Amino acid sequence: xxTGEKAYALKFISGKYQGGEFPxxxxxxxxxxxxxxxxxxxxxxxxxxxxxRLVHEEEGLRLQDLxxxxxxxxxxxxxxxxxVKEGDRFLIGTSIFKVITVQAASARIGSQEIKNRLxxxxxxxxxxxxxxxxxxxxxxxxxxxxxxxxxxxTGLLLLVDGAHEARIHLRKGQVTYAVIDGKHExxxxxxxxxxxxxSSGIFEFKPGAEETFDVELEESTTxxxxxxxxxxxxxxxxxxxxxxxxxxxxxxxxxxxxxxDLDGDELDVLQLAVNHAEYGAILDRSLDSDLEVATRLxxxxxxxxxxxxxR
Numbered sequence: 001x002x003t004g005e006k007a008y009a010l011k012f013i014s015g016k017y018q019g020g021e022f023p024x025x026x027x028x029x030x031x032x033x034x035x036x037x038x039x040x041x042x043x044x045x046x047x048x049x050x051x052x053r054l055v056h057e058e059e060g061l062r063l064q065d066l067x068x069x070x071x072x073x074x075x076x077x078x079x080x081x082x083x084v085k086e087g088d089r090f091l092i093g094t095s096i097f098k099v100i101t102v103q104a105a106s107a108r109i110g111s112q113e114i115k116n117r118l119x120x121x122x123x124x125x126x127x128x129x130x131x132x133x134x135x136x137x138x139x140x141x142x143x144x145x146x147x148x149x150x151x152x153x154t155g156l157l158l159l160v161d162g163a164h165e166a167r168i169h170l171r172k173g174q175v176t177y178a179v180i181d182g183k184h185e186x187x188x189x190x191x192x193x194x195x196x197x198x199s200s201g202i203f204e205f206k207p208g209a210e211e212t213f214d215v216e217l218e219e220s221t222t223x224x225x226x227x228x229x230x231x232x233x234x235x236x237x238x239x240x241x242x243x244x245x246x247x248x249x250x251x252x253x254x255x256x257x258x259x260x261d262l263d264g265d266e267l268d269v270l271q272l273a274v275n276h277a278e279y280g281a282i283l284d285r286s287l288d289s290d291l292e293v294a295t296r297l298x299x300x301x302x303x304x305x306x307x308x309x310x311r
Contacts, residue, residue, distance in 0.1 A: 007023065016122050032047075042092060076150050158204045245280040249301075
């Protein structure tokens with residue numbers, strides 16, 4: 001036997017069996033649903049008795065929805081019949097699965113042993129009261145929001161990254177509001193764009209009634225994700241020109257660069273730097289996007305109007 005031979009498996013990113021794995025055998029059909037007679041049983045309201053079928057064919061892994069009420073979603077799109085590959089994520093009920101590869105030998109275990117291992121995972125997991133939870137390292141925030149948009153979920157997405165906590169409110173799959181550490185003054189648009197860049201921590205989704213806010217996001221979730229991705233890419237490109245988020249920034253002394261060469265937006269950032277003297281505070285105090293402020297700040301630093309500690 002070739003010890004390097006690979007096989008496919010499903011890794012539970014969220015749901016009752018979060019952290020568990022379900023090995024797939026080539027040619028063997030796996031029926032997923034609420035019925036206890038099926039191969040992969042997910043007992044919850046949003047899962048149909050016979051929800052989906054997965055089989056490892058010669059062409060690859062084929063996932064079929066079996067006419068379920070609430071649908072099967074692959075990488076944010078509702079599907080009827082689709083091939084999935086390593087790294088793809090799909091959503092059934094509150095369970096997010098990731099297609100992974102494993103050593104073929106580890107996939108050669110009986111169905112009862114698989115079920116026993118999953119139940120052990122579930123027993124060791126704290127009770128969530130029906131909430132959907134997982135780790136951001138396993139499924140990115142943009143991926144989560146795409147899946148929730150496609151499945152039209154309403155509720156609250158809680159995010160915790162170290163000492164920071166954030167809330168994203170959704171209504172029928174659309175992001176309506178976002179706030180980080182209770183700083184409502186940042187505004188929901190600035191907050192959601194920052195959150196799209198979080199790469200670690202935990203998430204928990206609590207389905208529930210709609211909440212309304214005085215100021216709500218009107219852009220579609222798709223539009224927010226596209227613009228947020230663009231801004232994150234631009235901010236990463238600017239990183240070599242900027243200090244760390246907590247770095248102190250001060251007015252250059254002596255100030256040799258002429259103030260008359262600055263436009264109104266640049267003068268606003270210069271004043272924020274004088275008043276708050278810290279990169280993160282400058283970003284927080286401005287009403288403009290982080291990308292706009294960072295771009296102006298990088299320009300002011302390179303042209304000698306401002307100086308950052310350690311540079």
